[in-house]
Amino acid sequence: MSEGPGISPAATMRAMVTGDRDRWVKLLMFCCASVSFLGVLLIFLFIFRESLPAITKVGIPKLFLSTDWRPASGHYGMLAFTFGTLFTTVAAMIIAAPLGIGAAVFIDQVAPEKVGRGVRRVIELLAGIPSVVIGWFALTLLVPFIRSVTGSSGFGMLAASLVLVVMSLPTITTLSAESLRAVPVELKEASAAMGATRWQSIYKILMPSAREGLIIAVVLGMGRAIGETMAVQMVIGNASQATASLLQPGSTLTTRIVQDMGEASGVFRSALFAQALMLLLLSVFLIISIRLISRERKHA
Amino acid sequence: MSANDNKMDINNLSMFYGDFKAIEDISLDIPAQRITALIGPSGCGKSTLVRCLNRMNDLINGVRVEGEVILDGENMYAPGYDTIALRRRVGMVFQRPNPFPKSIYENVAYGPKLGGIKKKGELDAIVEDSLKKAALWSEVKQNLQESGQRLSGGQQQRLCIARVIAVEPEVILFDEPCSAIDPVATQLIEDLMAELKRNYTMVIVTHNMQQAARVSDYTAFLLVQEQGEPGRLIEYGETNTIFTNPEDERTERYITGRFG
Amino acid sequence: MIAIVVNPSMPITNLSDAQIKAIFTGKAKNWKAFGGPDKQIVVVIRDQASGTREIFDKKALGATDTKVVESAGSAIQCSSNGVMREIVGSTSNAIGYISFGYVNKNIKAISFNDVAPTVKNAATGLYPIARYLHLFTKGEAKGAVKGYIDFMLSDKFQNDIVAREYVKIKDVNIK
Numbered sequence: 001m002s003e004g005p006g007i008s009p010a011a012t013m014r015a016m017v018t019g020d021r022d023r024w025v026k027l028l029m030f031c032c033a034s035v036s037f038l039g040v041l042l043i044f045l046f047i048f049r050e051s052l053p054a055i056t057k058v059g060i061p062k063l064f065l066s067t068d069w070r071p072a073s074g075h076y077g078m079l080a081f082t083f084g085t086l087f088t089t090v091a092a093m094i095i096a097a098p099l100g101i102g103a104a105v106f107i108d109q110v111a112p113e114k115v116g117r118g119v120r121r122v123i124e125l126l127a128g129i130p131s132v133v134i135g136w137f138a139l140t141l142l143v144p145f146i147r148s149v150t151g152s153s154g155f156g157m158l159a160a161s162l163v164l165v166v167m168s169l170p171t172i173t174t175l176s177a178e179s180l181r182a183v184p185v186e187l188k189e190a191s192a193a194m195g196a197t198r199w200q201s202i203y204k205i206l207m208p209s210a211r212e213g214l215i216i217a218v219v220l221g222m223g224r225a226i227g228e229t230m231a232v233q234m235v236i237g238n239a240s241q242a243t244a245s246l247l248q249p250g251s252t253l254t255t256r257i258v259q260d261m262g263e264a265s266g267v268f269r270s271a272l273f274a275q276a277l278m279l280l281l282l283s284v285f286l287i288i289s290i291r292l293i294s295r296e297r298k299h300a
Numbered sequence: 301m302s303a304n305d306n307k308m309d310i311n312n313l314s315m316f317y318g319d320f321k322a323i324e325d326i327s328l329d330i331p332a333q334r335i336t337a338l339i340g341p342s343g344c345g346k347s348t349l350v351r352c353l354n355r356m357n358d359l360i361n362g363v364r365v366e367g368e369v370i371l372d373g374e375n376m377y378a379p380g381y382d383t384i385a386l387r388r389r390v391g392m393v394f395q396r397p398n399p400f401p402k403s404i405y406e407n408v409a410y411g412p413k414l415g416g417i418k419k420k421g422e423l424d425a426i427v428e429d430s431l432k433k434a435a436l437w438s439e440v441k442q443n444l445q446e447s448g449q450r451l452s453g454g455q456q457q458r459l460c461i462a463r464v465i466a467v468e469p470e471v472i473l474f475d476e477p478c479s480a481i482d483p484v485a486t487q488l489i490e491d492l493m494a495e496l497k498r499n500y501t502m503v504i505v506t507h508n509m510q511q512a513a514r515v516s517d518y519t520a521f522l523l524v525q526e527q528g529e530p531g532r533l534i535e536y537g538e539t540n541t542i543f544t545n546p547e548d549e550r551t552e553r554y555i556t557g558r559f560g
Numbered sequence: 561m562i563a564i565v566v567n568p569s570m571p572i573t574n575l576s577d578a579q580i581k582a583i584f585t586g587k588a589k590n591w592k593a594f595g596g597p598d599k600q601i602v603v604v605i606r607d608q609a610s611g612t613r614e615i616f617d618k619k620a621l622g623a624t625d626t627k628v629v630e631s632a633g634s635a636i637q638c639s640s641n642g643v644m645r646e647i648v649g650s651t652s653n654a655i656g657y658i659s660f661g662y663v664n665k666n667i668k669a670i671s672f673n674d675v676a677p678t679v680k681n682a683a684t685g686l687y688p689i690a691r692y693l694h695l696f697t698k699g700e701a702k703g704a705v706k707g708y709i710d711f712m713l714s715d716k717f718q719n720d721i722v723a724r725e726y727v728k729i730k731d732v733n734i735k
């Protein structure tokens with residue numbers, strides 16, 4: 001056996017074979033990545049192309065910045081629905097963010113381990129319930145309840161926002177619980193050793209330490225809320241007006257699209273695609289803000 | 301030494317993690333304004349013991365304590381004892397520097413703020429004073445608003461000491477405070493402890509025999525004799541005696557580095 | 561045929577075509593103007609794809625293939641007769657329209673231009689908000705298709721099924 005730089009032929013073979021396998025795996029991964037990338041790109045291009053007729057014929061101001069939606073007479077303003085999407089989402093977050101983060105604190109910090117795990121399972125289960133079921137549930141219980149309490153029709157922004165609370169809660173809770181768990185226990189101990197009560201530690205140390213994670217959890221919950229369609233459509237009333245009143249019926253971008261896509265053709269159909277484009281822009285905006293938040297975290 | 305000179309009396313203390321007895325029947329006095337070192341091989345229960353002295357173990361599920369720890373004449377394990385107030389009197393510095401993800405200023409002001417101090421001027425004075433006592437002031441006075449987590453390891457540990465000093469405790473517990481920092485920073489902290497001795501009673505857990513010999517006045521040696529048994533106190537006395545003329549042969553073997 | 565319906569608690573039994581138009585286009589907003597309570601009118605309509613809506617817009621609101629009549633922007637859009645009945649039946653100040661067969665005691669069908677929505681009135685053409693449901697065949701119906709049509713025209717089918725929701729063919733009496 002020579003001691004020199006020579007490597008045995010067997011070893012070389014093995015290296016080649018594993019090298020080969022690596023290359024194949026790499027190629028496969030590359031293909032997968034390209035397929036998903038191309039898929040996304042295609043969807044983008046397709047939606048853009050389909051919304052072009054509306055953009056050119058109706059014009060950007062009248063299409064995106066008008067609340068006048070009367071498709072039968074050629075008015076395709078989507079602002080009422082963009083507003084509806086943002087309004088219901090923000091209203092939902094006002095409830096879901098504290099609720100979700102609170103539940104996360106309970107699961108991770110307050111509850112005995114077994115109870116915490118149980119609550120967590122239940123909330124995860126909630127994420128698995130199809131939205132049509134939640135919508136139906138809301139239609140048969142929530143809407144009549146709102147109706148009997150307020151004397152309104154029951155359908156409207158409030159019902160939609162509450163449905164969105166349910167839909168986004170699992171996302172916010174699980175992600176918040178994760179980011180709370182990621183806070184080093186040393187920090188909690190340090191705080192306790194300073195004579196902080198449990199609540200003071202949670203409020204002053206734990207939550208600020210997990211701040212970015214909590215924000216990202218809420219932003220992802222918003223993403224869920226913005227995209228939710230079926231359950232919202234069943235309870236929002238699908239009116240075409242722009243309204244900031246919780247008890248008035250309205251529409252979101254997604255509900256308007258499903259409500260009308262069956263019948264639409266020509267510019268009408270294209271205007272619905274423009275709404276889809278708007279939805280995409282909203283989610284791109286959310287993704288960018290998550291990026292910025294995480295970058296800030298790395299710098300800190 | 302007379303009972304009056306003792307800040308704490310530990311009497312027949314045993315502690316269990318669930319069913320596992322980690323330390324057994326430990327009795328030991330902590331003299332006031334002195335430094336007491338706890339030494340012993342890994343796993344003998346030094347951290348467990350020191351965390352019993354401000355009831356930090358309460359945070360762990362399933363922990364049970366037998367015996368008593370008397371602080372200024374009062375048993376801190378008596379029912380109804382206020383642990384929050386206790387921890388403000390008995391501060392703690394941990395093995396890994398753990399400043400909060402806040403500014404240097406806010407780290408030090410954390411305890412006083414918990415204690416209800418709100419006035420900016422008052423807080424400023426406490427922060428400056430504490431940082432000076434922790435020998436960190438000159439290094440950080442220009443950038444008090446910087447994150448405490450951006451300091452070097454040694455600076456972070458001194459920040460943690462300043463943070464404890466800011467609540468004006470009577471006792472400070474150190475659990476291997478220098479094991480994660482370099483020798484120069486270690487030297488700084490040892491000097492600091494010698495300085496703090498005038499006002500504070502201190503307990504330090506250390507693996508470093510030289511450190512124990514250098515900084516402490518009294519030394520307690522703990523040992524687990526057989527695997528699975530609880531840690532017990534083998535010998536306790538003045539540091540000089542323990543290091544030059546130990547009574548127990550196991551102590552001698554340990555400090556001369558022949559086991560553990 | 562399509563009935564205009566309100567909540568049974570609404571003390572209104574008839575609306576004219578002009579009133580209906582004012583309500584459904586959103587010009588009229590309060591029941592008071594029509595002799596009802598001082599309450600906001602909740603208009604409930606069907607979705608764009610609905611045939612019921614198409615007929616209603618044409619026959620009641622006067623829309624044509626070239627001239628559209630836009631419904632009120634605040635109108636609730638629902639996607640089935642069942643949901644329509646549910647909403648109108650449980651909202652005291654709601655008004656909507658529904659396929660005649662869905663009318664039950666939870667909602668109240670009202671007269672249109674003083675003509676009650678009855679099978680008889682629809683069959684004679686007096687009640688205008690109605691339409692034929694056509695069966696189309698390719699060429700002369702034969703075989704199974706013929707059998708199906710014969711079945712639909714049979715007395716049994718006309719009595720048991722059609723009569724529940726629609727106007728029986730032998731009652732249709734429009735020129």
Ligand SMILES: Nc1ncnc2c1ncn2[C@@H]1O[C@H](COP(=O)(O)OP(=O)(O)OP(=O)(O)O)[C@@H](O)[C@H]1O
Nearest residue numbers: 317320322340341342343344345346347348349360
């Ligand atoms: N949270 C815990 N739950 C269960 N057992 C524990 C826990 N913490 C420590 N122990 C056990 O208690 C015993 C004493 O541990 P302790 O940390 O007090 O030792 P130590 O002397 O500080 O060791 P080291 O020098 O390595 O820090 C060990 O057997 C350890 O495994």
Ligand SMILES: [Mg+2]
Nearest residue numbers: 346347348475
């Ligand atoms: Mg330890």
